[in-house]
Amino acid sequence: MLTKYKFDMRSVFRRLVICVGITLYFFTSAFSQDFQFLDRQKRQSIHFKSIKNLIIIPIYINNKGPYDFLLDTGVGPMIITEPSIIDSLDFAKMRKIKVTGLGIETVEAFVSQNITARINRAQMDHVPTAILKEDLFNLSGHLGTKIYGLIGYSFFNSFIVDVRYSENRIIFSNPDIPIKYKGNKIPIVIENLKPYVYAEVEVPDSGKISAKFLMDTGASHALSMEMYNGDKFPLPYTKIKANLGMSLSGQIKGFLGRIKEFSIGHFEFNDVISGFPDYAVISQKVDLKNRNGNLGAELLRRFNIQFNYGEGFIYVRPNSYFKNPFEHDMVGMVVYLDQQEYKRFLIGEIDENSPAEKSGLCPDDEIIGVNFRPIDVYSLNELSELFKSNSTKSIILEIYRDNKTFFRVIHLERRI
Template sequence: MLTKYRPVTLLCHRKMSFCLGILLLFFGHIKGQEFFFSGNQVKQSMPFKSIKNLIVIPIFINGKGPYDFILDTGVGPMIVTDPSIIDDLDFSMLRKIKVTGLGVETVEAFVSQNINASIGRAKIEHIPTAILKEDLFNLSGHLGIKVYGLIGFNFFNSFMVDVRYSENRIIFSYPYSKIKYRGKKVPIEIENLKPFITADVQIQDSGLFRGKFLMDTGASHAVSMEMINGGEVPIPEKRIKANLGMSISGQIDGFIARVHQVSIGDQVFTDVVAGFPDYKTIADKVDLSKRNGNLGADLLRKFDIQFNYQQKFIYLKPNKYARLPFEHDMVGMVVYLDQQQFKRFLIGEIDENSPAEKAGLCVRDEIIGVNFKPVDGYTLNDLTELFKSSNTRNVILEVFRDDRVFYVVVKLEKRI
């Protein structure tokens, strides 16, 4: 069984991840495959796109590309989420498997160890890869650019990876090369090909508790609270209902609220926006005995982070984002790009009693203008930032519905 749950305030709430289980049966000893430089090179620097807090980098597959992938500490084998890549490449020796969640839904996927990849001038041969037959999670639509998948462990385990969120740049070098580390050294654990860190959390007025958290650069939220003291996490009274993610077997419901304090390394953050997934639902999908939650990119981006998987430590250096407050969407709706007509901005979900609902917006409305400017002048990232920009701010949307065009004024509201 391949079950995956990833808390999402990710990609506007759509992302999938795999537990390793059956994949390891197909891929064998996954740790054997590593990226390498040709010749005497030991280091490279390259820019990345930052979209909804996520790191998007170009990858060449079997010499073709580039294809945009998310650089994601939360995945093990490389995952191809957009099956159109299969039409572009001459994959051989693909083995078909059935991927099932906890429900009745079954999805076809392919696994392969016959794929070569390169990131910059670093290459890997026979990288373990899972390829979904259907793009169930619409990563491209929710990010606004064509995204083909996710890559994680094989890259991070091959190099010391310096993620400079402050510069939208990664610098990767062999762990044994001469490296200048910056900031606070913090130990990590590598389990199931993923990094875990200890953090102190104070949810409300109660005392701090020390927990174990997955470091997840592929989730755009700040924090997901999943378990405390072997059971359900108490949720603050001021909260809003939310769709927090997707698993193969369906939607993960829960709440968004603020926790009083999160401490990581020697840095303390207050009033942190956190997700509280329904405990019973995720306890059936995830082994919560091994973690208390998940730290996502909205928190991680406040540091420049140097990952050293092989020696099991990171260095954390607070950057220009460290003092920025944590903010949540103030409009209460999900906007995505129609993949058939890629520049159509459509409304996918609307929260109950949200500013979007109060303004009369509906699911499947098309946004064709924002503040009297054509929507072509905006990216999805622009709209995400606009919709959490300022409490009580008015945003004027030009909307197309049922063959007519009209204007809607949405007053942003800080709901938590």
């Protein structure tokens, strides 16, 4: 899963792919400290908000909050995207690091090891933290709720973490207490503070191969296939052009298609929606030498997952989402929440030859009603689900453009 840098929301991730790579050489020793329970408890449970497949949890920062953070296995140190939550920041006296990732150019962040984070009754002092001067990800605009940062490795490495997607609940336990594991055990490897897993994937004209994936709870897609044998991943026969994101220097183009067969552990999936980003572009932004792709939350959420970073494995067990079909956006456009004026829904980028383009919609159009109901009754998450609900449906949008109001009928289309 991009910023308020002098350009509009057409420049955000199309699929909320968040692949943050941070220069970490001076963080290494700091990770010897973990989250600890403040009392004698050994296990706790918290509920999370699920928005576009992503996990949003409340965190107290320096005893203030709670603030909503994205729980993201794809990040190492904690990242604060809203620096106003921290008092007395003096950027001039803070060490700078480089933040890079798919969809953004290299930008500066600032290092702090004087941040205390608390999740329920578990606290960690001196959390290695990267603080951004501006929200590069614009997660708040995409998710329709204020997001203050991302947290990953420091939490997962401190506990046995049981993510129950079907219940919107996380149970985290001290590693030294007995744990009842359920489901299928799958090895993982932790590299650069992130978890990787091997799975089998069907490659056009080559059959099934074993591929290495970053497990990324901070990516809302199912799969992103990025590299095969040191080059681009072969495209499926049926595909559509798609704008998968944009960097400060231009769009990241690619394709959407379906992977015929994908299996992890004992579990097999068919016709999995996958992105195929332009290898020539992303290979300059993300180190692809040690992975084939990215395994995101649209697939991960079909399991309840127990993470054990310390011993290098997960347990997965299918939940109520397991048999849901994989579908994509049947409208072909991005809708985001304007950060300047809350509850103002604007249209961002529009796919070529999509139902949205065919209906005459344009970037920067404002949606003020859906199916003759005011837009205020919808959340961004509800709109996202509506846009991929059924290819036999039509949706009526009330649009505001150039001081005029009009209606457009969009016929949902299953394009792949």
